[in-house]
Amino acid sequence: MKITVKTPATSANLGPGFDSLGLALDIWATVTVDTDKPARVNSITRLIQQGIEAAFGDAGKAPPVAIDWDNTIPVARGLGASASLRIAGLLAGNALLDGLHDVDGLLALGTQLEGFPDNASPTLFGGLQVNVRRTDGSIIHLDAPLPDDLKVVVFIPDFEMPTQESRRRLPRQFSREDTVFNVGRVALLVAALGAGRYDLLDEATQDRMHQPVRGQIFPGLNPIMAAAKEAGAAASYLSGGGSTVAAFVQTGEERVARLMTQAALANGFSGRSIITQPTRQGAHIVES
Ligand code: HSE
Numbered sequence: 001m002k003i004t005v006k007t008p009a010t011s012a013n014l015g016p017g018f019d020s021l022g023l024a025l026d027i028w029a030t031v032t033v034d035t036d037k038p039a040r041v042n043s044i045t046r047l048i049q050q051g052i053e054a055a056f057g058d059a060g061k062a063p064p065v066a067i068d069w070d071n072t073i074p075v076a077r078g079l080g081a082s083a084s085l086r087i088a089g090l091l092a093g094n095a096l097l098d099g100l101h102d103v104d105g106l107l108a109l110g111t112q113l114e115g116f117p118d119n120a121s122p123t124l125f126g127g128l129q130v131n132v133r134r135t136d137g138s139i140i141h142l143d144a145p146l147p148d149d150l151k152v153v154v155f156i157p158d159f160e161m162p163t164q165e166s167r168r169r170l171p172r173q174f175s176r177e178d179t180v181f182n183v184g185r186v187a188l189l190v191a192a193l194g195a196g197r198y199d200l201l202d203e204a205t206q207d208r209m210h211q212p213v214r215g216q217i218f219p220g221l222n223p224i225m226a227a228a229k230e231a232g233a234a235a236s237y238l239s240g241g242g243s244t245v246a247a248f249v250q251t252g253e254e255r256v257a258r259l260m261t262q263a264a265l266a267n268g269f270s271g272r273s274i275i276t277q278p279t280r281q282g283a284h285i286v287e288s
Pocket of ligand 1: 013019078079116163167210239
């Protein structure tokens with residue numbers, strides 16, 4: 001049996017919404033699993049296989065499958081590649097199980113594999129997802145409104161930034177001042193996006209939880225964010241755990257993309273800019 005799944009890339013955190021906010025982008029991975037061909041294992045197919053095994057609930061019960069992936073979402077760059085691949089595996093595994101799990105069950109499994117919900121949720125559901133982990137471990141996810149004309153420019157450095165490594169360096173405790181700083185801004189961000197208030201997005205995407213430390217690991221971050229805003233972006237932030245820098249843009253996206261690339265190169269970071277937009281569609285099976 002052959003199953004093809006499409007899953008979108010995602011941009012998590014959006015500045016202050018650490019481990020809570022995630023946005024699906026119109027950049028898609030296409031994954032095909034084939035139960036009739038021999039499996040070949042590498043670091044990418046392992047992520048997809050993890051999703052299949054999680055759907056089966058027992059690695060021993062999951063069938064070996066050949067996996068094909070079109071390599072469209074760069075890995076370890078803060079665009080949720082691991083979540084896209086694991087969710088693709090979960091959807092394929094669930095199809096092999098005739099839909100044993102409902103979508104919330106798939107989100108719970110995806111979050112367990114990832115360790116946080118803010119990539120798994122938007123790649124599964126699309127759109128801007130607000131995610132909260134209940135004290136019993138289950139996940140609340142809610143679709144939040146976005147302006148129709150929102151464009152997202154992403155500068156994707158060639159430099160990799162493995163999420164788990166940079167997470168280990170983040171502080172475990174925050175002052176009341178920094179907590180209030182982020183709480184207010186994440187609330188403002190959701191409200192401002194819903195109201196189409198581009199003028200508030202710069203303030204609303206400021207962060208004191210993870211970007212300061214990650215900016216030390218990736219010294220290109222602040223100059224690239226500054227270049228995006230100078231070029232006319234409404235806001236910019238580190239996408240997920242990096243190294244991608246994302247900018248919210250209403251108009252003038254080509255100029256933003258160009259200036260972000262130039263600033264990156266001027267600071268010693270090669271890479272490429274992509275102009276994209278949010279997608280309301282989430283992961284889906286295209287062929288089975
Ligand atoms: N919230 C996660 C982090 C997202 O910042 O580590 C990783 O893409």
